[in-house]
Amino acid sequence: MNSYSADWATKLYDLAHVHGPYLAASTIIWTAIYLASAPISRRVSATYRGLPFKLKMQWDNRIVAFLHAVVICYAAFWGLLCDEPLKADHLHAYSSWAYATMITACGYFIWDAVMCILYFKEFGLGFLLHALGCLFTFLGSLVRCPPIHYNVANNRQFDLSCTLHLTSLATDQQDGVFMYYGYFYLTFEASTPFLHVHWF
8 A cells, every 4th residue: 555545544543433423423312313213203293193204204304403403503693693713713723612513514415415316216316416415515614625726745646645634522622624705605594494394
């Protein structure tokens, strides 16, 4: 393995081990909410009990989307208004609140992408691309990729080397990238509760 490949292997290993546990935890939480929706909805909603399987699945999916939107919009609006490190530096600042917000969103979009694959006929390509696009957008705040440039020294046309952010939840003295704008884009979820609430 050459040094370039080894460098990428190291970064992928670090990505999995630094962020992986938090991403897994977030994904498991959203999955658990989805799985809990059916038994709870059966007990409390006569409407749910009368639905065919396809609509029950969509109901359960919308429960998760609704709760995610409420949680993530609270986190994002609070961050935009009160997260002083990110308000001072929109490009490179890091905070534990921002990290937790991005991880929460990434876990949701992992779950959403898996659902779109499992029920591809119901959701279609558009929803899958949306889930993946959002996932990689917010995951991008955890991994820094400098602009592509010509690397003369190593005779490579492109150098795509990425630098992982040190992202410990224990300290706000870490390096971030575009986390402030991550807050901003997550506020777009504010329409989701109003889109789904009529189901319930």
